[in-house]
Amino acid sequence: xxxxxxxxxxxxxxxxxxxxxxxxxxxxxxxxxxxxxxxxxxxxxxxxxxxxxxxxxxxxxxxxxxxxxxxxxxxxxxxxxxxxxxxxxxxxxxxxxxxxxxxxxxxxxxxxxxxxxxxxxxxxxxxxxxxxxxxxxxxxxxxxxxxxxxxxxxxxxxxxxxxxxxxxxxxxxxxxxxxxxxxxxxxxxxxxxxxxxxxxxxxxxxxxxxxxxxxxxxxxxxxxxxxxxxxxxxxxxxxxxxxxxxxxxxxxxxxxxxxxxxxxxxxxxxxxxxxxxxxxxxxxxxxxxxxxxxxxxxxxxxxxxxxxxxxxxxxxxxxxxxxxxxxxxxxxxxxxxxxxxxxxxxxxxxxxxxxxxxxxxxxxxxxxxxxxxxxxxxxxxxxxxxxxxxxxxxxxxxxxxxxxxxxxxxxxxxxxxxxxxxxxxxxxxxxxxxxxxxxxxxxxxxx
Amino acid sequence: xxxxxxxxxxxxxxxxxxxxxxxxxxxxxxxxxxxxxxxxxxxxxxxxxxxxxxxxxxxxxxxxxxxxxxxxxxxxxxxxxxxxxxxxxxxxxxxxxxxxxxxxxxxxxxxxxxxxxxxxxxxxxxxxxxxxxxxxxxxxxxxxxxxxxxxxxxxxxxxxxxxxxxxxxxxxxxxxxxxxxxxxxxxxxxxxxxxxxxxxxxxxxxxxxxxxxxxxxxxxxxxxxxxxxxxxxxxxxxxxxxxxxxxxxxxxxxxxxxxxxxxxxxxxxxxxxxxxxxxxxxxxxxxxxxxxxxxxxxxxxxxxxxxxxxxxxxxxxxxxxxxxxxxxxxxxxxxxxxxxxxxxxxxxxxxxxxxxxxxxxxxxxxxxxxxxxxxxxxxxxxxxxxxxxxxxxxxxxxxxxxxxxxxxxxxxxxxxxxxxxxxxxxxxxxxxxxxxxxxxxxxxxxx
Numbered sequence: 004x005x006x007x008x009x010x011x012x013x014x015x016x017x018x019x020x021x022x023x024x025x026x027x028x029x030x031x032x033x034x035x036x037x038x039x040x041x042x043x044x045x046x047x048x049x050x051x052x053x054x055x056x057x058x059x060x061x062x063x064x065x066x067x068x069x070x071x072x073x074x075x076x077x078x079x080x081x082x083x084x085x086x087x088x089x090x091x092x093x094x095x096x097x098x099x100x101x102x103x104x105x106x107x108x109x110x111x112x113x114x115x116x117x118x119x120x121x122x123x124x125x126x127x128x129x130x131x132x133x134x135x136x137x138x139x140x141x142x143x144x145x146x147x148x149x150x151x152x153x154x155x156x157x158x159x160x161x162x163x164x165x166x167x168x169x170x171x172x173x174x175x176x177x178x179x180x181x182x183x184x185x186x187x188x189x190x191x192x193x194x195x196x197x198x199x200x201x202x203x204x205x206x207x208x209x210x211x212x213x214x215x216x217x218x219x220x221x222x223x224x225x226x227x228x229x230x231x232x233x234x235x236x237x238x239x240x241x242x243x244x245x246x247x248x249x250x251x252x253x254x255x256x257x258x259x260x261x262x263x264x265x266x267x268x269x270x271x272x273x274x275x276x277x278x279x280x281x282x283x284x285x286x287x288x289x290x291x292x293x294x295x296x297x298x299x300x301x302x303x304x305x306x307x308x309x310x311x312x313x314x315x316x317x318x319x320x321x322x323x324x325x326x327x328x329x330x331x332x333x334x335x336x337x338x339x340x341x342x343x344x345x346x347x348x349x350x351x352x353x354x355x356x357x358x359x360x361x362x363x364x365x366x367x368x369x370x371x372x373x374x375x376x377x378x379x380x381x382x383x384x385x386x387x388x389x390x391x392x393x394x395x396x397x398x399x400x401x402x403x404x405x406x407x408x409x410x411x412x413x414x415x416x417x418x419x420x421x422x423x424x425x426x427x428x429x430x431x432x433x434x435x436x437x438x439x440x441x442x443x444x445x446x447x448x449x450x
Numbered sequence: 451x452x453x454x455x456x457x458x459x460x461x462x463x464x465x466x467x468x469x470x471x472x473x474x475x476x477x478x479x480x481x482x483x484x485x486x487x488x489x490x491x492x493x494x495x496x497x498x499x500x501x502x503x504x505x506x507x508x509x510x511x512x513x514x515x516x517x518x519x520x521x522x523x524x525x526x527x528x529x530x531x532x533x534x535x536x537x538x539x540x541x542x543x544x545x546x547x548x549x550x551x552x553x554x555x556x557x558x559x560x561x562x563x564x565x566x567x568x569x570x571x572x573x574x575x576x577x578x579x580x581x582x583x584x585x586x587x588x589x590x591x592x593x594x595x596x597x598x599x600x601x602x603x604x605x606x607x608x609x610x611x612x613x614x615x616x617x618x619x620x621x622x623x624x625x626x627x628x629x630x631x632x633x634x635x636x637x638x639x640x641x642x643x644x645x646x647x648x649x650x651x652x653x654x655x656x657x658x659x660x661x662x663x664x665x666x667x668x669x670x671x672x673x674x675x676x677x678x679x680x681x682x683x684x685x686x687x688x689x690x691x692x693x694x695x696x697x698x699x700x701x702x703x704x705x706x707x708x709x710x711x712x713x714x715x716x717x718x719x720x721x722x723x724x725x726x727x728x729x730x731x732x733x734x735x736x737x738x739x740x741x742x743x744x745x746x747x748x749x750x751x752x753x754x755x756x757x758x759x760x761x762x763x764x765x766x767x768x769x770x771x772x773x774x775x776x777x778x779x780x781x782x783x784x785x786x787x788x789x790x791x792x793x794x795x796x797x798x799x800x801x802x803x804x805x806x807x808x809x810x811x812x813x814x815x816x817x818x819x820x821x822x823x824x825x826x827x828x829x830x831x832x833x834x835x836x837x838x839x840x841x842x843x844x845x846x847x848x849x850x851x852x853x854x855x856x857x858x859x860x861x862x863x864x865x866x867x868x869x870x871x872x873x874x875x876x877x878x879x880x881x882x883x884x885x886x887x888x889x890x891x892x893x894x895x896x897x
Contacts, residue, residue, distance in 0.1 A: 087752070087754035088755055090752060090755045202690055209693075210694065211691070212694055212695070212884070243658075247657065248716045248758055249752075250712075250756055253756075255709060257744070258708055258741070262688060265690070265697075265698045265702050265705075266690035266691065268701075289739060290740045292786075293740075294705070296783050297701055304806060305534070305805070307535045307878070308535055308538040308539075308876070309700075309879075310880065310881055311695055311697050333747065334740070334743065336740045339739075340786070358751060358752070431754070431755065432757030435716070
């Protein structure tokens, strides 16, 4: 906790210092639902028959099919454009989804309609860390699939609209040497971000405290690649009880990122690899002042016996602010305390097309949260930090004046953003849906 | 997040609005290490031979012995008065501990030396929810032990110094009807607080979402008893990896209370029992503005499909502020954002004799955190809220002028608070102690 004066962002009262139309928005966390043809142009011909493909399942849903298995949930939580009554029901066909989930032209239209200049898109069906491919027994096949994925993502998805995306690679998580090589390979194509797990031990790999990952840390250090840890990327949900209402799980899901933050902050990775940077994707920011105060308290009270020293006598809070990139969707507490969070590493995200997204009213919501915040700080939070930290240079491709919310929305006047019900009959439950109810629903779908 | 202006507590710069000597401090979370003679006066004679007793173990340590078993760690983390180098080593004999841990006269002396008027003391050897007694097969014996514990605690420990303690009962957790009866029994003696688990399911009992506990909720409602949930009372540690440095666990331990807060906030308990109040003991407060914003966001975004409605159309944040009592040790982020936390339910704690305690400099640390906070708010946080919420009325016994830090410290000029090394040779480890190292140390002690 610093001693500086807080400038109140009053979260609803103070006038914006930057007009909505003049804001420039870069979202460092969105999601792509992969289109069925994604492997067509990116696999050596000998692997083409092995590639994941989309099939129509017996129940009429679209599913990815790979190595003899159907993968449910093509579009987990891909509910953009649905009314909130339907948020609990994942779309089961591409036709049920908003096109912008998987079609690059429609994605750009939806970004324009929301005034979003740049976007970083996390994967859907291969899971956050490409776990799907890690289960492939023949690792040459696994690597071919993973590289095809990364090439599609970088060259086709992001490449179709230069200046509009921050590419993000999947890691060859089963082999740190292969991970390192792939980091170098994609960096040469301009990709300087890679997804990883907030806790690899929970996925069955060694922890952050193990030297196992050193080739990977070395490669991201050498290439200036940011390691992005998305909430949920440990595949472990914090469940208080299966009898608990689903709201308990929804509430806690982003808050659990604090575990990864603590785990990494006290790990040897930050000490031994001073150039590694971690992004806490969808991690929120309002918890950070408390967290930083806590880690400094732990350092002060316990350093005499725990044997833990930080580099150059740094405080843990200093180390956090130097090596972590934070991000938020809509987080008034974090904005209000932005100088305690650390304003230089704060970025913003839209989370399209998931249910926590503010699409298509992100500029309005964000502007309200940023009321009273000085313009320079608004620009840092909305785009300049993301550009610097992820080496993203849109203005080299698109004139800055064409990158604003107003300019982008002017290109999207014909985009219909009104929520469209699916037509299914949805009855609101009489009592709160419980975690076990949702688990049973998923199990029933698999049968 | 409300729109009101924040008054900055600058955590180090602004002058105190209440002089240190004029503050009145009530700590709602301390710990008693039970003295060996605690059962002597409180058990019917037929049970006396069955009572837990302290014995000298083969390795020279003092241990409680009950039902044929030795219970290690008489004073887990009871390190008050030790230098920080020794925080990692639990005292193993009463002689190694500061007398104030277990001797009521010395406890009062230590409270006086720290300017503390009132204290609520959590149990040590029976565990936070009296789990020890729940394992006793003969439940009439279990209840006799538990009642003896409560009688010792209320009549002897707290009763020796009227006006100095907020009594806290153990629950007969194995039987909700017995719990209810005991809540009534101790309420008749003036005890209006009971410990419970932050997650009873993790202890093998039904969850907060189960009607199993209704007789207990009914009893605490009828008697105006506060249900105190201490961090760690689910007996479940959040472990990122056993390879992680111990600092990871120390950092996260208080932060996990957010799980209990979410679990209860969305549970039927608050809806069906509007008079139940929960205290989040050692839960900290800096996380609360973010948490309240998150639960309101979940309500807004997801209420259309989750079927979850709150009473009278309340916001989740309103419900939290109405039914939860929060507390902190030293928490600048929480103080700074106190109006977003909710100032009416904010209380303070000392955590004597544990390693996170600010004893014997609590008034100095707290005064620094409260710099710039208006005097009325200081008084609410330091003692008035605790007095109101726990029905604690010290001024009916001790004149208010004698309750201040200055007045109490004047009674303790002869108390030696200088840290005393045990004389054991302690070498600071070369590399950070890991969770597994500590686990192995505990296991070795059991052998």
